[in-house]
Amino acid sequence: MAYRVALLGGSYDPVHLGHVALGDYFANLLQVDQLRVIPTGLPWQKATLQASSQQRADMLALAFAGQSYSVAVDLQEIARGAQGLPTYTIDTLRNVRAELGPQASIAFVMGADQLQRLDTWHQWQALSDYAHLCVAARPGYDIATAGLPPAVAKAFTSRLATPEQIRNTPHGLTYLAQDFAVDISATQIRAALQRGEKADSLIPPLVLDYIEQHKLYRS
Numbered sequence: 001m002a003y004r005v006a007l008l009g010g011s012y013d014p015v016h017l018g019h020v021a022l023g024d025y026f027a028n029l030l031q032v033d034q035l036r037v038i039p040t041g042l043p044w045q046k047a048t049l050q051a052s053s054q055q056r057a058d059m060l061a062l063a064f065a066g067q068s069y070s071v072a073v074d075l076q077e078i079a080r081g082a083q084g085l086p087t088y089t090i091d092t093l094r095n096v097r098a099e100l101g102p103q104a105s106i107a108f109v110m111g112a113d114q115l116q117r118l119d120t121w122h123q124w125q126a127l128s129d130y131a132h133l134c135v136a137a138r139p140g141y142d143i144a145t146a147g148l149p150p151a152v153a154k155a156f157t158s159r160l161a162t163p164e165q166i167r168n169t170p171h172g173l174t175y176l177a178q179d180f181a182v183d184i185s186a187t188q189i190r191a192a193l194q195r196g197e198k199a200d201s202l203i204p205p206l207v208l209d210y211i212e213q214h215k216l217y218r219s
């Protein structure tokens with residue numbers, strides 16, 4: 001049987017329980033051999049990040065420690081960022097495809113907020129040449145295809161598939177987890193921490209300890 005991996009890219013400033021739930025959801029749905037979490041290096045569409053690359057990677061490892069499935073933190077985007085190269089998902093997918101070979105099932109996971117702006121991503125129409133696109137609904141973001149840019153709606157709905165089809169195909173299909181509903185964002189957490197609140201219902205305990213030890217997000 002071909003190798004199966006789900007990729008979960010993000011800024012993770014900081015990682016939160018929404019990310020862990022997202023990883024759990026698709027790791028189980030797709031019965032992956034590995035969940036690969038990939039912190040961005042230079043996320044060109046985001047304002048400056050507060051935590052360093054090392055800190056974001058450290059927090060990710062703590063957040064996903066002890067899951068029942070295999071998890072790896074992939075530092076390739078941080079390495080490219082250190083060379084001054086912007087983080088383009090297409091580059092990451094090309095690298096993972098070259099690493100795992102043509103038969104592996106590779107699923108790139110994102111939230112509904114990113115699907116809504118997928119047509120702004122670098123070479124977005126080529127993403128499906130390398131991976132499946134798996135999207136989770138997110139409170140506050142309309143996932144109905146009528147709310148998507150027409151080209152995204154067309155590309156996404158024409159390739160909708162079942163989890164089984166995604167598990168058994170290398171790339172090119174889409175999936176929408178409409179029942180996913182976790183109302184947590186890193187923006188909300190940064191604001192809470194800045195106000196001196198603990199945000200302990202939103203962040204894994206080991207990540208909260210790390211944030212306190214390193215005095216992150218206080219200003």
Ligand SMILES: Nc1ncnc2c1ncn2[C@@H]1O[C@H](COP(=O)(O)OP(=O)(O)OP(=O)(O)O)[C@@H](O)[C@H]1O
Nearest residue numbers: 009010011012018110111114138182184185186187
């Ligand atoms: N609560 C959530 N529900 C569904 N998807 C989510 C959720 N939180 C994050 N994601 C998805 O996880 C990926 C990484 O998200 P990111 O690290 O930017 O977190 P964020 O909470 O969206 O951060 P910020 O508030 O700083 O924009 C993105 O694809 C995003 O859509």
Ligand SMILES: O=C(O)c1ccc[n+]([C@@H]2O[C@H](COP(=O)([O-])O)[C@@H](O)[C@H]2O)c1
Nearest residue numbers: 009010011040045087088089090121122
């Ligand atoms: O490739 C792009 O141009 C691109 C543009 C915006 C976002 N992304 C990716 O989408 C993922 C989630 O991004 P973010 O900003 O929500 O953390 C992360 O892996 C980013 O690198 C990718």
